[in-house]
Amino acid sequence: xxxxxxxxxxxxxxxxxxxxxxxxxxxxxxxxxxxxxxxxxxxxxxxxxxxxxxxxxxxxxxxxxxxxxxxxxxxxxxxxxxxxxxxxxxxxxxxxxxxxxxxxxxxxxxxxxxxxxxxxxxxxxxxxxxxxxxxxxxxxxxxxxxxxxxxxxxxxxxxxxxxxxxxxxxxxxxxxxxxxxxxxxxxxxxxxxxxxxxxxxxxxxxxxxxxxxxxxxxxxxxxxxxxxxxxxxxxxxxxxxxxxxxxxxxxxxxxxxxxxxxxxxxxxxxxxxxxxxxxxxxxxxxxxxxxxxxxxxxxxxxxxxxxxxxxxxxxxxxxxxxxxxxxxxxxxxxxxxxxxxxxxxxxxxxxxxxxxxxxxxxxxxxxxxxxxxxxxxxxxxxxxxxxxxxxxxxxxxxxxxxxx
Numbered sequence: 089x090x091x092x093x094x095x096x097x098x099x100x101x102x103x104x105x106x107x108x109x110x111x112x113x114x115x116x117x118x119x120x121x122x123x124x125x126x127x128x129x130x131x132x133x134x135x136x137x138x139x140x141x142x143x144x145x146x147x148x149x150x151x152x153x154x155x156x157x158x159x160x161x162x163x164x165x166x167x168x169x170x171x172x173x174x175x176x177x178x179x180x181x182x183x184x185x186x187x188x189x190x191x192x193x194x195x196x197x198x199x200x201x202x203x204x205x206x207x208x209x210x211x212x213x214x215x216x217x218x219x220x221x222x223x224x225x226x227x228x229x230x231x232x233x234x235x236x237x238x239x240x241x242x243x244x245x246x247x248x249x250x251x252x253x254x255x256x257x258x259x260x261x262x263x264x265x266x267x268x269x270x271x272x273x274x275x276x277x278x279x280x281x282x283x284x285x286x287x288x289x290x291x292x293x294x295x296x297x298x299x300x301x302x303x304x305x306x307x308x309x310x311x312x313x314x315x316x317x318x319x320x321x322x323x324x325x326x327x328x329x330x331x332x333x334x335x336x337x338x339x340x341x342x343x344x345x346x347x348x349x350x351x352x353x354x355x356x357x358x359x360x361x362x363x364x365x366x367x368x369x370x371x372x373x374x375x376x377x378x379x380x381x382x383x384x385x386x387x388x389x390x391x392x393x394x395x396x397x398x399x400x401x402x403x404x405x406x407x408x409x410x411x412x413x414x415x416x417x418x419x420x421x422x423x424x425x426x427x428x429x430x431x432x433x434x435x436x437x438x439x440x441x442x443x444x445x446x447x448x449x450x451x452x453x454x455x456x457x458x459x460x461x462x463x464x465x466x467x468x469x470x471x472x473x474x475x476x477x478x479x480x481x482x483x484x485x486x487x488x489x490x491x492x
Contacts, residue, residue: 139163143172146200147179147243147486170489183436183443184242185450185481186215187470194481195468196242197452199441202466210247211238215480218321220277221438222379223268224487227277234262239277239492242484248492253297254308255281260292263323263332267379273490275301276353280332282319290337292318294361296330298353301492310351312361317347324377326384328354331407333375334365345396346372348386348407369405369412371396373431380437380457386412387435387442399431404442404455415460418444422453422462436483447478 133141142153142164150173154161163169179200184207186194192212195204211228212219218229224243230236235257240247259281268275277299285291296310316337323332330351336344348366368375373389373396384407389399401423404416426446435444442455449472452465472479 135163139166139169139172143169143176146198147488148198148201148203148205150488173487174489179486181438181441181483182486183452183465183481183483184209185445185452185468185470185479187450187468187479188215189476189478190214190216192217195470197465197468198486199454199465204466204469207242208245209242210240210245211249218262218264219482220264220266220324221482221484222266222275222325223270223273224485224490225266225268225275225492226482226484227264227266229262229264229279233257234259234279234281237277239266239275241487241490241492243486243488244491246491250277250299251306253279253281253299253306255279255295255297255311256283256293259283261319261321263319263321265323265325265330265332267325267328268490275492276325277301278323278325278330278353280319280323280330282314284318285313291315292337294319296351296353309353310361314362317362322375322377324379324384325353326379327382328352331377331384333377346375366407366410366412369414370403373397373399374433376433376435378435378437378442380406380440380442383407385437385442385457387437387444389431389433390417391431397431402433402444415457416455416462418453418455419462422464425453425464426451434480436481438483438485441483443481443483445479445481447480448472450479452481 142150150164154164182196182198184194184196192209192215196207197204216231218231220227224241225239226242227239235252237250238247261282263280265278266275279297281295283293285293292314294312294314295308297306298309299306317334318337320333320335323330330353332349334347334349346368349361350364371391373391375386375388378385386405388403390401390403392398392400402418403414405412405414430447433446437443440457442457444453445451450468450470452468454463454465
């Protein structure tokens with residue numbers, strides 16, 4: 089299929105080796121080598137200059153460059169080249185779309201070359217696992233016991249299993265978030281667990297657990313009983329602050345069914361959690377949180393005034409202090425373009441791109457935060473095979489130099 093690319097895995101050797109190996113990249117169409125067929129710089133450029141030039145290529149083009157000649161292959165596989173890639177501008181985030189309700193299979197979309205690639209994700213066993221990403225690393229947590237956690241680089245396939253987080257083993261709701269330091273590549277992973285107090289629907293036991301990669305251990309940094317509110321599955325970390333959505337457990341006005349709570353994780357600050365409560369900007373059918381260049385962004389389904397549980401549009405807000413500033417609202421033609429859009433939907437973003445997709449179709453819409461523009465991705469190379477087939481996904485930065 090035109091525009092589809094396979095990502096063929098050959099395994100990843102120990103990252104401490106002198107040469108770093110990562111997956112090869114193979115095109116399936118006839119245009120594979122057009123970019124390089126008429127170019128020969130071997131006798132012109134020294135290695136260090138050629139390394140810097142290749143480091144500015146899109147990730148997919150770097151994989152293709154390995155097939156030009158042995159010299160280019162040795163350069164691209166060297167540790168010095170990986171160091172060069174870490175000092176150029178960040179790559180545009182890709183979006184991985186699961187194409188099965190059970191199996192963790194799908195395609196990744198590259199917004200630079202506007203192509204879909206077939207990628208095998210490491211570690212993850214089912215498409216309904218929790219997923220969070222930051223600076224090239226992706227964290228997975230199983231959706232059953234919430235005890236299996238892995239962190240990996242989906243491009244190089246380097247991965248690491250983590251110890252089970254503390255707290256209730258079978259929580260009713262869990263929210264996963266990760267943040268990676270761009271200089272040291274140390275990372276923190278947070279898991280917010282919410283469990284109903286026995287025989288009391290209005291009270292929920294909420295706890296926050298934090299993993300520090302430098303200390304290689306989990307710490308429970310907060311445990312508190314919430315009354316009238318519970319945690320959910322939406323959380324993100326921005327500038328050392330954990331943000332997560334809470335949901336009303338009964339009564340209240342329609343516009344008060346969602347709320348935002350903040351908690352500092354570096355260093356952890358102790359105090360009554362609900363004092364940080366921030367109301368949402370309007371009645372929402374759902375909310376999706378994301379970190380765009382250390383700014384907290386929320387994408388939300390806007391409920392109808394007379395029927396707040398029914399979606400009438402999608403808005404995008406940025407949090408400034410304790411106030412929400414609307415930065416975009418999906419134009420009606422794009423809203424209609426989804427066909428039948430459920431009251432809840434998938435949305436994820438990083439850097440300056442936000443991806444939005446309906447659970448019921450593989451259509452993918454992109455919002456450019458800087459240019460304030462909406463556009464569709466290239467058509468995903470998968471078709472809906474049966475009415476109840478669901479689609480979801482996540483975005484991540486394609487990086488070569490970051491390892492768990």
